[in-house]
Amino acid sequence: MTDRAAFAAIGALPERIEFEAAIVIARDSSDRILMQLRDDIPKIAAPGMWCLFGGGQEGQETLAQAAQREFWEETGVMLGPDELSPFARIATAARPDGVLYAYQSLRLLTPDAIKLGEGAGFAFLTASQIENLPVVRSSRLVIEHFFSQL
Template structure:
């Protein structure tokens, strides 16, 4: 394992034919700043990816993951992404956004186009390139 690589656990959360995504804070020092991405985060030392994804989703939106499944593994030179998927069983207004600029239910068309309007930002914002790739893979393998 490359010491420079960071391991993260992220969740694809779906409801009917839409996907819950987070508009990341527009802070230049964070990855994919101001872009739509998936909820999740760093795997803590001694933590497994499945424990990390449950913790991160709970911290970020107050959602207790129902039974979830592993989707894939996306390594690059900097980050190893452990990707899981689960249904979103609550309405958007029942979630509390504790991290990020906005959240929204994006359609497969939003994801294919690579952008979506954010009410909080007041403008169309792009998807993070890696998160778009993961979502396109998921949509292709799991037609809803």
């Protein structure tokens, strides 16, 4: 089980946390970030926007297990527990009591490794490309923090 303090806090977090989700920062050898284009369906959160891959915990799974499962379901890539490193945590706009825990993938990926399972599309994007796209705020802040650490 990962100590939540291992994730650097970005901004203020809710006092009472009732929902936790895991997202993954994955990149390629050119330090481009793998992002998901969300389906453009009005009933889902952030339709038609770009974000990092990930999602909520199910049952008794740990945050790392949620990150592994969600990333596999959405990209077809199974990351081992030793390939995920705690990176940051941030409040989610989707719920006032929610926190996203971002893991950094230690494995470099290539576009041909991705078999999209959810969303309208994916891309490996540079920092300047991301600046000009509609990106979910929490993903944008995590990505900005990531690039500031390189």
